[in-house]
Amino acid sequence: MSKKIEFQKAVALRKKGLSIKTIAKRLKISSSSASRWCKNVELTSEQKEILLKNSRDPFYGQRKKHVLKQIRNKEKEIKRELSKGIKDIGNLTKRELFLTGVGLYWAEGFKKDRRLGFANSDPKMIKLFLKWLTECCDVSIELIRLSVGLNLSHSNRIEEVQQYWSEITKIPLSQFQKPFFQKFLWKKKFSDPENYYGVLRIRVNKQLKLFRRIAGWIEGLKLTVSD
Numbered sequence: 699m700s701k702k703i704e705f706q707k708a709v710a711l712r713k714k715g716l717s718i719k720t721i722a723k724r725l726k727i728s729s730s731s732a733s734r735w736c737k738n739v740e741l742t743s744e745q746k747e748i749l750l751k752n753s754r755d756p757f758y759g760q761r762k763k764h765v766l767k768q769i770r771n772k773e774k775e776i777k778r779e780l781s782k783g784i785k786d787i788g789n790l791t792k793r794e795l796f797l798t799g800v801g802l803y804w805a806e807g808f809k810k811d812r813r814l815g816f817a818n819s820d821p822k823m824i825k826l827f828l829k830w831l832t833e834c835c836d837v838s839i840e841l842i843r844l845s846v847g848l849n850l851s852h853s854n855r856i857e858e859v860q861q862y863w864s865e866i867t868k869i870p871l872s873q874f875q876k877p878f879f880q881k882f883l884w885k886k887k888f889s890d891p892e893n894y895y896g897v898l899r900i901r902v903n904k905q906l907k908l909f910r911r912i913a914g915w916i917e918g919l920k921l922t923v924s925d
Contacts (some may be wrong), residue, residue: 707737712736715745717752738836799830800915807912815901816911817847821866824898828867831902835912839868841903845875849897853879863898875901 704725711721712732722732741749790798802823808815816827831837844867846859856877864871878899902908 701764704731704912708732708735709739711740712741715741715748717749721792739763763924768879770831783860795830796834796909797919799834800829802827802830802913804916804919812906812909813902814905814912815835817897817899819897824863824866824900830902835908837902837905838910840873843875843901844869845871845899845901846877846896847899848877848879849894850879850881852891852894852896862895867898 704727707725708727710719711724712718716724717730718732718736721727721736722729726731742760803816806816806818806823808817818824818827828842830843830889832839844863845857847861848856852859860871860874860877864874
């Protein structure tokens, strides 16, 4: 195609309101050539508005392909690192489980009163803590008491929520104590409130000696950190 024909086509496309980059790609010419040939073409206010809108649209033209490629690459990287992380953990030895549980109690366990306790809303963390109690601390399931903390606006779901936690923990409802309700009103509206199960509080009866031992374990962990 001769330069003259390319020039005429570039001008014609510009008059239709196409962007310089689009014209350059369509005619397989450089953006600088397209810009130089079309610099005297006057666009309507409507065409200018469309071009401005397209320039701000992250999915316009080739940008969409580029953005989607970036998203796919990021998703692949996340999955790759997640798989590596899972492989790094592997199966815990009893010693590793013991130390993990001490760390959990240090972070989330009850320390101010004289009764062993733990609270969290993550089902996996709850199960890990119970595993630590029974396997590393030799706590009998029969000594464990559970109670649900729920926002007052969900009080009508309390039976459903307690059943949920009973199935998660494999602890019967007979070992659940009176629930406690948070009386403040949420300002935020959640998209899936039916998946809200509050906080589960774990208490263990007749374990003052273990409670004091856990305090010692935590102090032992603290000593591993140099000042």
